Amino acid sequence: MKAVELFAGIGGFRIACDELGIKTVWANDLDPKASEVYRQNFGESEHIEGDIEAFIEQIPAHDLLTAGFPCQPFSSAGKKLGIEDARGTLFENIVQVIQKRKPKYFVLENVKRLLSMDKGSHFATILDILSSQGYLVEWRLLNAKNFGLPQNRERIVIIGHKDHKPKTYLCSEDDLENLSDRERTLISHFDHWKKIEDHGASFKNWGLALNGKFCQGRVTTFSDSMPPVKLKSILERKPDESFFFTKDTIERIKNSEEVNRFFNGVEILYNQKGGARMGYSIFGTAGIAPTLTCTASRHYERYKIGNEFRRLTNIEYARIQGFPDDHCDCITRYNQYPLYGNAVPPT
Ligand SMILES: C[S@@+](CC[C@H](N)C(=O)[O-])C[C@H]1O[C@@H](n2cnc3c(N)ncnc32)[C@H](O)[C@@H]1O
Structure with a gap:
């Protein structure tokens, strides 16, 4: 597999990809210091320093797109039915890459407040745009402390893939235990999913979206069976x-x-x-x-x-x-x- 890392910073996704045998073929960041660290660790050849806006056209074909993108407010100028306008934002650059290169998968990471920002309309815009590009989109709130790190760091992870069967990749059966019977049944019945524009004020900690519709639930947060590292x-x-x-x-x-x-x-x-x-x-x-x-x-x-x-x-x-x-x-x-x-x- 080949990966492209946008907003690469010091290469958090790069380290993970290297460990999984996924080859990073292109990476970009604007910040000179982060870029220096990136090049020092991973070499000069795949990293481009500068504003992503200028490089969209030269991004090579890849299977996996990763991005921990900066969270910017969307404009409400084009707002209709709670869906905002992502034009002119860094998120739009991600969408442009997805449209142009159609990677099989993407993994995006962002802060927790994305779920509730601007009464949920920000996240709704993201889901609406991503799920309209032919991807099944899944999100889940994850905490670093549940992955062997001594830190309370809650981040939203959004994945996308071309598998159109409503299916969860970020949850096990146990994680879905908290969902009501109705919510569980709903997952596999796409016809009953809600329109994204009818979202509430805040999104729950897990969900799926496809073709402008979504289902969601409050899934179990990882149990303390593995006590956090002190x-x-x-x-x-x-x-x-x-x-x-x-x-x-x-x-x-x-x-x-x-x-x-x-x-x-x-x-x-x-x-x-x-x-x-x-x-x-x-x-x-x-x-x-x-x-x-x-x-x-x-x-x-x-x-x-x-x-x-x-x-x-x-x-x-x-x-x-x-x-x-x-x-x-x-x-x-x-x-x-x-x-x-x-x-x-x-x-
Ligand atoms: C949240 S950080 C991502 C960090 C990265 N995931 C890592 O592991 O270090 C967002 C990054 O976006 C970069 N950035 C902001 N605006 C940018 C732009 N217009 N073009 C390219 N990179 C940009 C910042 O320099 C910052 O490193």
Whole structure:
């Protein structure tokens, strides 16, 4: 199989494809630092740096299209019946590639709020456009913590394939256990699926769409039969001094209010008092990490590790996201944080 990776960043999908023996024949990203990391790890030949808009015509034939695309608001200018207009957005570039190259499969990844953004009309537009290109589209909300990573990271994964039998690839029979009998029966009766334009305010955590119609349900979230990996198990033993907080910060942390509670699996030890700017949490390591984000600011993450206070290291970021420790070695430590935060965990 041959893959094309759009919005490739540092190559989260690339690592997964390499492991599965799927050959990436073309990849693109706009960001110079992400592109440098990509080329350093995977070579120069398949990667093109620049705005995707300029390269649509040169994308080669492929079987699998992957993309963790940036979430931009669609225009409501052409809005009718809750279906918005995707023209001029990065999502439209994905659609152009699908229309031109007709890959057998696609795998797209995005943030959870896509399901409820703009009262569901954003996701409805995506489903409507994708399912009208001759693909059976399936989505499911997945959490990195259920895949052996110590992070609470919920992401929506959307797959498409040319198999027109309404069938689920992202769920096992057990996962469908939560669905009502009616919902289960509905899956195999396409005639009874709803029109996408009649969607509600938010989409559920799983569903199928085909030819402008869809069915959905709240499927079981992965059980805790596999307990999440704890953050403390992936920590570096002797991180560099630069990751530790200064005396000033530690003094301020002392004025924090004790919380000592787990929230979504994340251990919160203290919250700082004293206005919005100071209202940061201090996390423990007995649980998992909160979602890593693309912000480079060290203020958002303060961890108490043993008796010391520090931020996570770039290597810990790599491990939390399922990348090799040295994946971003060719750029500064500081610049690594947002790239890992933006990436799709290859796992
Ligand atoms: C959510 S990140 C995807 C990260 C990637 N999946 C990974 O594993 O690192 C979105 C990426 O889209 C890129 N991007 C944004 N606008 C773009 C454009 N017009 N053309 C190409 N890439 C773009 C960003 O630089 C960023 O790396």
